Amino acid sequence: MPSAPASATLDAGAVLPGVRWALARDMKLALRSRAELGVQLLFYVIVVSLFPLATTPERNLLATMGPGVLWVAALLASLLSLPRLFAADHADGTLEQIALSPYPLPALISGKILAHWLTTGLPVALLAPLLGLQYAVESEGLLVLTAALLLGTPILSLLGAIGAALTLGLRAGGSLLALLILPLYVPVLIFGAGAVDSVRAGLGATANLSLLGAGLLVAAVGAPFAAAAAVRIALD
Amino acid sequence: MLEIHDLAARRGNTRLFAGLSFKVEAGQVLVVTGANGTGKTTLLRMVAGLSAPESGEIRWNGTAVAPFDPTLRAATAFAGHHPALKDELTAEENLAALVELAGEPAPREKIRGALDAVSLTRQRTLPARVLSQGQRRRIGLARLTLSGRPLWILDEPVTALDAAGTALLATLVADHLASGGLAVAATHTSLGLPEARVRSLALA
Numbered sequence: 001m002p003s004a005p006a007s008a009t010l011d012a013g014a015v016l017p018g019v020r021w022a023l024a025r026d027m028k029l030a031l032r033s034r035a036e037l038g039v040q041l042l043f044y045v046i047v048v049s050l051f052p053l054a055t056t057p058e059r060n061l062l063a064t065m066g067p068g069v070l071w072v073a074a075l076l077a078s079l080l081s082l083p084r085l086f087a088a089d090h091a092d093g094t095l096e097q098i099a100l101s102p103y104p105l106p107a108l109i110s111g112k113i114l115a116h117w118l119t120t121g122l123p124v125a126l127l128a129p130l131l132g133l134q135y136a137v138e139s140e141g142l143l144v145l146t147a148a149l150l151l152g153t154p155i156l157s158l159l160g161a162i163g164a165a166l167t168l169g170l171r172a173g174g175s176l177l178a179l180l181i182l183p184l185y186v187p188v189l190i191f192g193a194g195a196v197d198s199v200r201a202g203l204g205a206t207a208n209l210s211l212l213g214a215g216l217l218v219a220a221v222g223a224p225f226a227a228a229a230a231v232r233i234a235l236d
Numbered sequence: 237m238l239e240i241h242d243l244a245a246r247r248g249n250t251r252l253f254a255g256l257s258f259k260v261e262a263g264q265v266l267v268v269t270g271a272n273g274t275g276k277t278t279l280l281r282m283v284a285g286l287s288a289p290e291s292g293e294i295r296w297n298g299t300a301v302a303p304f305d306p307t308l309r310a311a312t313a314f315a316g317h318h319p320a321l322k323d324e325l326t327a328e329e330n331l332a333a334l335v336e337l338a339g340e341p342a343p344r345e346k347i348r349g350a351l352d353a354v355s356l357t358r359q360r361t362l363p364a365r366v367l368s369q370g371q372r373r374r375i376g377l378a379r380l381t382l383s384g385r386p387l388w389i390l391d392e393p394v395t396a397l398d399a400a401g402t403a404l405l406a407t408l409v410a411d412h413l414a415s416g417g418l419a420v421a422a423t424h425t426s427l428g429l430p431e432a433r434v435r436s437l438a439l440a
């Protein structure tokens with residue numbers, strides 16, 4: 001019987017079905033375990049809300065530190081959810097099947113990263129205007145903050161995927177992941193939080209947002225391949 | 237045709253095996269036996285293209301294949317220790333997802349038919365979380381039949397299967413071989429396959 005299926009090997013036509021498969025499956029799984037997502041989002045909201053309580057209700061000070069606090073909380077929320085990206089698939093054998101699929105591994109991983117962003121980064125960015133109000137960030141600043149988070153959070157998911165794949169199967173993988181990935185998040189943090197500062201200083205956020213956009217493009221092209229290489233190493 | 241030439245494997249400082257050569261032709265199964273820790277799983281993962289051998293070569297239909305080679309990936313169905321099921325998904329959704337991942341179409345009737353064939357008709361809409369180990373294994377068997385792959389790699393396929401399940405596995409493998417497929421299986425349970433089709437390899 002089975003002649004090798006006239007196969008979905010490494011031609012470009014197999015990329016989109018691969019992305020679609022991983023995206024659809026991971027979204028389905030995420031929606032089936034909504035509680036976990038809710039907890040992560042709540043974590044983000046609580047961390048952001050702690051700072052005004054612990055520091056000062058002084059409007060100017062809050063407006064200055066608000067964007068930075070939101071960004072740090074977004075980093076932590078992203079970090080908290082990263083182990084979910086590959087660890088469960090690794091434990092139950094799905095990752096082996098994914099790596100042996102005729103679809104290109106970077107395509108499948110891109111789909112997983114996209115699903116990760118849709119379930120963690122996107123809600124974080126969409127909640128930002130609401131949380132920014134607590135810090136008396138003015139409306140233009142809120143807009144720029146949200147735009148920066150929309151551009152920046154996918155970079156967090158993409159870079160995080162590399163770290164999650166590299167720490168697969170390691171004991172204390174979670175804490176190692178934080179050490180490995182947080183320094184890589186620093187440029188995103190600087191340009192992202194800096195965007196609102198530039199607006200406040202009257203410089204406009206174009207430069208910061210362009211840099212974030214460029215970073216996103218570079219990460220979107222490179223990260224799936226790096227993560228794919230790391231996954232193959234983890235399976236060996 | 238699967239050919240292994242002078243294969244060697246090492247895990248840490250331990251040499252598992254070396255100088256391993258064999259050939260499996262269409263319609264044949266290679267049954268790998270050996271005590272625990274002699275490298276059966278390692279060998280199977282190398283053949284599947286998941287691990288790189290220390291030295292030696294694996295050839296599929298005459299061409300040497302490296303780990304994760306696209307030709308090899310398009311030709312093999314690997315059933316390892318873990319059945320790759322998601323607890324949150326139903327038996328039907330799990331099977332459909334795995335078949336689609338293998339690049340095969342997964343229409344509903346085909347999925348249901350395959351689940352019927354492994355006696356999981358009533359468990360079709362149950363989440364995999366509540367299925368027994370044997371039932372999870374049966375989903376794995378259904379996946380093999382739908383994979384459309386010529387080379388089946390089975391690591392301890394009998395684990396957790398009851399007598400009826402083992403008989404079912406034997407029938408599926410026999411059908412697969414009869415239609416020109418190949419298989420490599422690590423198992424100590426005789427599947428009662430015709431002797432002409434069985435090649436044996438004992439690791440020590």
